[in-house]
Structures are given as structure tokens and as C-alpha cells.
Amino acid sequence: MTIKDIARLSGYAVGTVSRVLNNSPDVSDAAREKIMAVVEEHHFRLNNNAKHLKQQSSSGIAIVVKGTQNMLFATIVERIQSLVRDSGYASFIYYLDEDDDELEQALQVSRERRPFGILFLGSNLDYFRECFPSITVPCVLVTNSAEELQFENLSSVSTDxxxxxxxxxxxxxxxxxxxxxxxxxxxxxxxxxxxxxxxxxxxxxxxxxxxxxxxxxxxxxxxxxxxxxxxxxxxxxxxxxxxxxxxxxxxxxxxxxxxxxxxxxxxxxxxxxxxxxxxxxxxxxxxxxxxxxDARRMADRGVELLLRQIREGGTAVHERVPYELVEGESARGLAPR
Structure with a gap:
């Protein structure tokens, strides 16, 4: 008996089952009662370390980063890792060159690691159009909009x-x-x-x-x-x-x-x-x-949207995050010549 078996028998998502087994408060009483009934009926035993149990049942959340020298992405990834860790999930990161195919990497990750969900930073939408239908787990595209693609399991948070x-x-x-x-x-x-x-x-x-x-x-x-x-x-x-x-x-x-x-x-x-x-x-x-x-907001909303779809399902959400023109010292009015 595994956590996936409990999910199948109870009719709830793996993420919901995991939260019940880890005594997380954000689960309805009805879901908790039904899941625990399955657990007791099949004499399922928790590992001593709940986080280890979660990592056994799935490899957590994948982060696919396209661009190895993008400092904005580095800031966003650091925040995402912290949020994912605080949510009780494991995370693992794949860094790709700008010229690489992020969907090819995501498909490989899906086959080998079976993640709960995937966060993408950087994208070529042509790759998504061609290959994304093969990915069935919830995903969020951070820093680019995926609204035009209209995939039910692909949300996005981006600047215009x-x-x-x-x-x-x-x-x-x-x-x-x-x-x-x-x-x-x-x-x-x-x-x-x-x-x-x-x-x-x-x-x-x-x-x-x-x-x-x-x-x-x-x-x-x-x-x-x-x-x-x-x-x-x-x-x-x-x-x-x-x-x-x-x-x-x-x-x-x-x-x-x-x-x-x-x-x-x-x-x-x-x-x-x-x-x-x-x-x-x-x-x-x-x-x-x-x-x-707003790197912090994009990271926060990206993780929030992914966790919501992992735990509750639902359709994709697409959000625009405000930007700001910051005046430094590198630009000024054209001087007469």
C-alpha cells in the first residue's frame, strides 16, 4: 500500500492525501475522514519522517530554468525553493541553456521523477504548443504568459x-x-x-x-x-x-x-x-x-498557483504582475550637440 493507492481508493489527489498524513490543517474534515478511513482499513503505516514519506511517493516539485546566466531567474529560484520547502515539498532544479528545449527536459523529468508539478522559468512557446499536451501534472510558467496556449494544467505569472x-x-x-x-x-x-x-x-x-x-x-x-x-x-x-x-x-x-x-x-x-x-x-x-x-511576487504567486492546482485541481490561471520604471543614473535628456 502506497500513498498513491490511498489517493486512488479515497478519490482524492495525492497532494491532499499527503497533507492529511502530515497533519496539515488546510484539509476539509470530509476529506480527512475519508482518507483516514482508507488508511485504517488497509493498516497503512506512516514512516517516522513524514517528509521522507512524501519524497518516497513522489519526487516533489520540479523547477526547469532556461538560461544559466539570468540573474533575475536566480532571485526567483531562490524564493521559489524557500516557499516550496516551507510547504513541505521537495524541489529539484534543472538548468538549461537558452538554446535548449525546456519541454524535452520536462518530459524526461515527468517520466523519471513523476513530480507533483513543474515550474518553468523562461520559455519558447512553440515548444509548449508542440509537446505540452504530453505533460499531465499541474504546471506554472513564471515570467512569461501562457494564456494564449489555453492548456488546463498550465497557469502563468508574468510581466507584460x-x-x-x-x-x-x-x-x-x-x-x-x-x-x-x-x-x-x-x-x-x-x-x-x-x-x-x-x-x-x-x-x-x-x-x-x-x-x-x-x-x-x-x-x-x-x-x-x-x-x-x-x-x-x-x-x-x-x-x-x-x-x-x-x-x-x-x-x-x-x-x-x-x-x-x-x-x-x-x-x-x-x-x-x-x-x-x-x-x-x-x-x-x-x-x-x-x-x-517584481520577482518576489512572481515567485510567490507561481508557487501559490501550482500548489492550489496540485491540492485542489481546477483550471489554469493567468496573472500579470505590475512593473516599475526605476530611474537610476544611466539615462538623461539629450544634450545639445
Missing amino acids: DEEAAARALGYLMELGHTQIGVLGGKMEVSNAACERYAGVERAFREHQMPFDRETQYESARFAMSDGYAAMGRLLDKMPGLTAVFAMSDVQAVGAIRALHDRGLRVPEDISVVGFDGIELGRYVSPKLTTIRQ
Whole structure:
């Protein structure tokens, strides 16, 4: 007799059975009575360590992280691990390269570890469209929206990337900048990069300014070294550049260093705006102006939504978390030339 057998015989989810066996208070009296009746009828014995029992019955909650140098993800993962642990579940993390297929990893995890649920950080929605129907456990996509996919077991918590990117560009335009370059993610593998690029185009369109992707856009991975290299390429293409929007703070930090190495000052010669609001941005010189995502809230709601569906079932939920434009020292009004 295992915890899964008890779940099958009682008609309740494994998560509900586990909470009853661990004497958790958030279970209805009816559920507790029926589950304990099955336990007593089949003389089921608990292990001395309830947490060990839970880990035997399932491998807990999987966290699939796409991007090994994303500092925002590191902050979110740390919070998620703490919340999952406090909820009495085990967690295990898989870090993938930006170019890897997160659904292939999730399918392997589902087969080998049989988790209660999966949290995804970072995504390519094309992979989800193709392969997600094979995943039956509750899942939550954190930092990207899965609303358009309409899978019943896939919730999401995200920033409105398109709107936030448009706000960043609009801010630079309000400062008087017209020669603006963009350091973007790899749109063929990152949904966030696609959404933020849509925001870039939207801002130029709304401000009735031309945007030439071939000249004004440089694709790069979300890493400082890639931001550094892409900034150099952008300078070579746009000698009249006065401002840069980077789709991640780590790219922005790399860009600032590249500008310094070219003998250019930030923001006196070129303004820089990032995206994410990672802690590092507050300590670089100049302090980074950026779009701050609420990492703590995304982690909290992601875990809450996953645990709710594990324990109670129900349909998917999709939430947008507010963002904030944080003015640092890396952007200023265009000076007369």
C-alpha cells in the first residue's frame, strides 16, 4: 500500500492525501475522514519522517530554468525553493541553456521523477504548443504568459513584456532621443525577447519615429559578455547613437562596459536603459535605469498557483504582475550637440 493507492481508493489527489498524513490543517474534515478511513482499513503505516514519506511517493516539485546566466531567474529560484520547502515539498532544479528545449527536459523529468508539478522559468512557446499536451501534472510558467496556449494544467505569472519594453523606449524618447539602438534577446528561442521586441516596434510606431531593424537592433544572449559584444556591433552600425535599450540588465551592464572601453561616457554621451531590475543594477556605476519586474511576487504567486492546482485541481490561471520604471543614473535628456 502506497500513498498513491490511498489517493486512488479515497478519490482524492495525492497532494491532499499527503497533507492529511502530515497533519496539515488546510484539509476539509470530509476529506480527512475519508482518507483516514482508507488508511485504517488497509493498516497503512506512516514512516517516522513524514517528509521522507512524501519524497518516497513522489519526487516533489520540479523547477526547469532556461538560461544559466539570468540573474533575475536566480532571485526567483531562490524564493521559489524557500516557499516550496516551507510547504513541505521537495524541489529539484534543472538548468538549461537558452538554446535548449525546456519541454524535452520536462518530459524526461515527468517520466523519471513523476513530480507533483513543474515550474518553468523562461520559455519558447512553440515548444509548449508542440509537446505540452504530453505533460499531465499541474504546471506554472513564471515570467512569461501562457494564456494564449489555453492548456488546463498550465497557469502563468508574468510581466507584460510588450508594454514594459514600450515604456522603456518611450522614456528615452521623452528625454529627446531619436537615435536609439536596441540590444535584444534571441527571438527564435525566447518568448520574452519576442514580446519585448513587439514593445520596441510599438513605441517607435506610437511616437511616429522610424525603426530600421537591420541597423538599430542587435540580437544577443542574456549575458554580460554578449551584451558587451553586441554593443560594439551596434556602435559600428550606428555612429550617431545617443541611447540604448537593453532587453536585460545583464546585457545593459555589458553594454556600459563596452561603451567605456570605446571612450564613451554613460549617460553623458550615450544613455542606457535595462530591463529586469536585478540587484546588480543598483551597484554598477552609473546606477542603472531599468524596468523592474517584481520577482518576489512572481515567485510567490507561481508557487501559490501550482500548489492550489496540485491540492485542489481546477483550471489554469493567468496573472500579470505590475512593473516599475526605476530611474537610476544611466539615462538623461539629450544634450545639445
